[in-house]
Amino acid sequence: MLLDVKDLHVSYGAIRALRGISCQIREGEIVALIGANGAGKSTTLRTISGLIRPKSGEITYQGQSLIKMPPHQIVNLGISQVPEGRRVFTRMTVMENLEMGAYTRKDKAKVKEDIKKIFQRFPRLEERKNQLAGTLSGGEQQMLAMGRALMSKPKLLLLDEPSMGLAPMLVQEIFAIIKEINQAGTTILLVEQNAHMALSISNRAYVLETGEVVLSGDAQELANNPEVKKAYLGE
Amino acid sequence: MNMDSIFSMFLNDYYIQVLIMLGIYLIGALGLNLISGVTGQLSFGHAAFLSIGAYTSAILSLRLHLPFPMVLLAGGFMAALWGVLLGYPTLRLTGDYLGIATLGFGEIVRVVFLNLSITGGALGLSGIPRYTTLTLVIVLVVLTVWAMYRLENSRFGRALVAIREDEIAAEAMGVNITTSKITAFAIGTFLAGISGGLYAHLIQYLNPQDFGFQKSFDFLTFVVLGGLGSIPGVILGTTVLTLAPEFLRFVAEYRMMVYGALMVIMMIFRPRGLLGGVKLTRLLSRRKVQNTGTSAAGGAN
Amino acid sequence: MANNILELDSVTIRFGGLTAVDSVDMNIEEGSIRALIGPNGAGKSTIFNLVTCIYTPTSGEIRFMGQTINGLKPHIITKMGIARTFQNIRLFGEMTVLDNVKVGQHCRTRTGFLGAVLRGPRVKKEEAHITEAAMAALELMELSHKKDELAKNLPYGEQRRLEIARALATEPKLLLLDEPAAGMNPQEKQTLMKMIRKIQEMGLTIFLVEHDMKFVMSLSHRITVLDYGKKIAAGSPAEIQRDPAVIAAYLGKDVV
Amino acid sequence: MLTQQLLNGITLGATYALIALGYTMVYGIIQLINFAHGEIYMVGAFIGVLMVSVFHQGLLISLCAAMAFCMIMGVAIERVAYRPLRRSTRLAPLISAIGVSIFLQTLMTKIEGPQAVAFPHVINDSLYHMGAIEISKIQLIILVVSSLLMLGLHFIVKYVKIGKAMRAASEDYDTAALMGINVNRVISFTFAIGSALAAAGGVLVGMYFNSVAPLMGVLAGLKAFCAAVLGGIGSIPGAMLGGLFLGVAETLGVAGGFDLYKDAIAFTMLIVVLLFRPTGLLGRPIQRKV
Amino acid sequence: GGGGQKQNSADSNQAAGGGDTIKIGFLGAKTGEHAAFGVETLKGMKMAADDINKAGGVNGKKIEIVESDHGSKITEGTNVTQKLITRDKVVAIVGDPTTGITKAAAPIAQQNKVVLLSAGAVGTGVVEIGDYIFRDVLLDAVAAPAVTKYVNQKLGWKKVALITSMNNDYSVGLSKLFRKAVQENGMEIVAEQSIQDRDQNFSAQVTAIKDKNPDGIIFTGYYTEGGLFMKEARKQGMKAVMVGGDGLLSDVLMKMGGDAVEGSMVYCGFAADEARANEKTKKFIEAYKAGNNGTLPDMFSAQGYDAVMLLADAMKAAKSEDPQKFRVELAKTKDWQGVSGVITFQDNREPLKSPVYILTVKDGKFQVKDTVEVK
């Protein structure tokens, strides 16, 4: 078990966003988290990364508790996140943003190489590499956010709606990339509105509703589940 | 004035003095609240507008012996005029840069008053008649609160809040940012001018040193500590902070130390101000809000 | 043939060395739904910013109902009848949902400071009218039950709808929607589509940027495609879907 | 005479720049106008006096002691008065800062008395002549020390990783943390450096003008802050430029007969510069992208 | 306008007369800009009260000093004045040491018929506020012409530089007087420069006057700036010495100026010079030194002391603590020997203090250089 989330409760003031979520991620898996707006998907990811303190519950990563650990240490353990809404550093250039992604890494030469790889994946970013990230288009920012997270060479990558705002071709591209880095050894927890695509590349999935897990299991099975089809796949 | 004799039956002159001062500060603070709290334009130079109002009205009183209401209004309009003159070029500055420009303006006004002969320079202006009474101040405070309260729920008031929240979106909704901001500035500085005029005719002596940036910060503190944009908040903040130094007299020389520490502590425990987010309108129509505003988390269905 | 409500006449804008929009011509018919699609960074949002006068074009002319609007102030544009939503949501977070929409009525009403303070019968009537209009917009977007909540506390999808409601409250003739369906699940997208149709049926013209092809194809009457700031295609959804240039640049092979 | 005034102005400006750097760094990272910064400068000056007069130390040790003390103090102030307010409205820490500033002023008045204290002699008043210009040893020291400190700072921020971490943290704490940046540490570091520079400024100014007083931080702080804005707040070279600019302008203004309006000149210039360059001389223009 | 002059406080003052202590209020700053003056004034007042009480009090009652701090703020100054009068029911107020706050406080005292005796306000327009308002200071209007004449005739100064602190009402007023006196004595001001209180850097001003080669520098500001100014002057190689008012009179001048103020001259109505002092003054100096680690009193402490003594003597003469009565006696004060000099209140209640002491700094100490009689 790489990541084990047990009975997680999170509140924003009076709003109870998570009401006892449990989920497991095994090494090498792609796990999808789907659910309607406000179901608590982003909250789950933010809690794992240490940005939000849960009211109760336990998160263990490789047997080590993440509760109470500050976010930068969690990153050092190899957990990286592409946050919702891109959150690029708007006053830094594209290049600098990518370098920030590699903040914890010491291997400077390798970092340079990896930036090159990112540019190969997203040629658009290379064209814009000295532009301030704040003036990028929405989709370009999304690419940058993804590239930045990849720069940290995570063991576990948390993706919060990575396809949002991307052109159709790029959506395909993004999912291909997710599969590819997964095959290269990165475990992935994926939050997506595009449930169709998400389920198609995942091993397993959890369905969230108002802060609770209502369904879970094999991704393929869920994709064929009539309830899921109706509610999340729009069929 | 009959009301005043009634007041002095119940209150001694010291309390009356302190209450008048509180009222004067309230008017000024509500003015700043409109600028900084409601419209979100940082101003570090509020005291300068007080001083413009104070000097204008005092000079008119001393030289021309005009009736008090007239000089008060003149002080208010003079302050508003300068508010607009300063506002027009500087309001396109954003956030903190505007703050600095107003801070600079405040210091310039102070230095100018220090060097003009009509203001008595560093010697100050003395012998101003004492016209300010508790009754008058109470009436003006009530009027100001009333006006601000009505503004809160009006087309113009909403436009100001929209500017504070997101200028680009406000503009896209058809709000003319520049005129709205300037109008807010004019009204806020007008109130500062009135407040200054009352002050001049209470203290009976004016000195530019009394209107330095520290006084501007005092006003900002009233507003922020009370709760930016909240009328009850500003009233509470101003009251607490005006009375605190008086109540803290028993700690003698440690008074200002305690005052400073209290500012920090209050901010830490109430980061949005004592009554941050509390709106008078909402307070008054509380029941309605409670009925409808409950289901927050159950949004997904 | 109906009138063109919006006309772009070889509109160009450059940021430094970058030509974000490159001599684009476009005519939008009154009452239609027009989509603007293209790869990321093609210049779609920039066109919206040009039409709402947040940017001034480097060259070219933009006409709204036959009148040149280059270089006007955004608030004037709104008053003329163009409203928009933002790709990155820009709500007035600390205001209630209802107040957000009421701000939309700003350009259709008059009360200033003095009016607000004195609150005569005319002002009261106007305020009542504002509330009515705002509630109508909220109802259309199915948000009236949330009217007293702070905008920042709404879930993402509802925030998007609130943006549309707020834009509708300005009583526009032309409504620009920048990725209105982003971050919504398929079901919500369906609802949104119905809403947009309803709006169009009310007589508004809709100009739409969106990456969800299902959404675009089933909603729009005509589609314009942009790549690297240049118009590469225009036509009906069926035509666009078949256009090899569009497939190469944007759609990819197995979409839709 | 003009060159002499220029030199006086540059010396003054160098000290403004030292203080301005702290303002700019803190502003750059937490967008807080740290109004308590002037008081840190004041405390630094007093520590300098204490080291020299009570512990009989030389300039270098006194300077280092003051810098070390204020470093700790700056970090502590951030911990107590600003950190709890990090996620609240922008103005909350500002008020907290004013509170801290009032507190430190009165505390120091209580300890040292309200009067100015003379700065004991550590450096003789010898003059060096360079053509028509006279430069005193103290001026020389000020120029050298402040240049060294600023160069050091520039190096740290430009070439060491923490500089970039500061910029990232300044935009978005959460996302910076997601990059593995220890945001608290970066902010503490910023306060430490800024406060140390202010302390150095305090000691140097105390020595130069031979006096140290509990209220000395108010005006100096304000002017340094203006210098920071003038240069473009958040920009380190901007703070240096702004400081020098202000120092020279002020000195020349006084020499040119505008002494009555000295402070007004400084602020008028500030407003004029802001009108033409709304983000200061070296500030990056704000990009509007929707 | 005669409005607002309510007299409801008369009864409260009668009540004050009934207790077994006589309350005298201290109006001044213990914190903020002017704290130094306030603190010293208060020290003197307390010493006077002690001395009086040890000697049996006034009319069988003890003197009690009621203290309050206004933090050097005008607004709070008026609040404190009002509080002293209405809450503490003082019969007299000593203060404020500065002209500005005195001008704001005096109308309140006047309206409430409480005596206000400033032990430091030297600016114009103070006693004119009303017949309850007094001060026990050496007036610059008296001293400045006397001193100007002195430097001209005895020291042969012809060309002077005049330095004013522009944000200091005292300095601005004094400079006016000096400007007039210089003209009347046929001298010339060759350079005029302004500074500001709490400035530390005077290099520009010194550079500007240096070339004009004045015989002497008239400096009308306070001691901190005075010391620093001279320091800069010497640093830039100027030889001229400085003369100024009692605003320069403090040990701080030497602390700030060191050797640079050697030879500087200061006039005042009080000299803490034990060698020349009379018995009364000597006793005061000793007592002050004993209570303050050997530092010498400055004029504020001396004037504060005298203020309380003056009030006490007036009350004794009137056999009453009712301000309406003892202020009449106070106004009659003639050739009254205090620790800060001989005081006579003229018909307009302005004090005449004689002689004017001219002190000079020698070996880091103030020494009386000469005295000038004034009429």
Ligand SMILES: Nc1ncnc2c1ncn2[C@@H]1O[C@H](COP(=O)(O)OP(=O)(O)OP(=O)(O)O)[C@@H](O)[C@H]1O
């Ligand atoms: N900062 C916040 N303050 C208050 N409530 C919040 C905050 N962030 C989220 N919430 C609320 O918590 C609940 C869960 O939100 P969360 O963002 O985790 O949902 P989500 O599943 O990611 O939705 P979406 O698909 O819209 O991204 C929602 O009701 C939301 O309104």
Ligand SMILES: Nc1ncnc2c1ncn2[C@@H]1O[C@H](COP(=O)(O)OP(=O)(O)OP(=O)(O)O)[C@@H](O)[C@H]1O
């Ligand atoms: N202010 C600006 N300065 C520099 N470049 C800019 C600016 N605004 C936009 N750009 C660039 O112009 C191009 C077009 O941007 P625009 O936001 O219009 O794209 P878009 O078509 O909306 O893309 P998306 O679908 O990703 O939102 C992008 O490459 C962007 O980087």
Ligand SMILES: [Mg+2]
């Ligand atoms: Mg989410």
Ligand SMILES: [Mg+2]
């Ligand atoms: Mg876009």
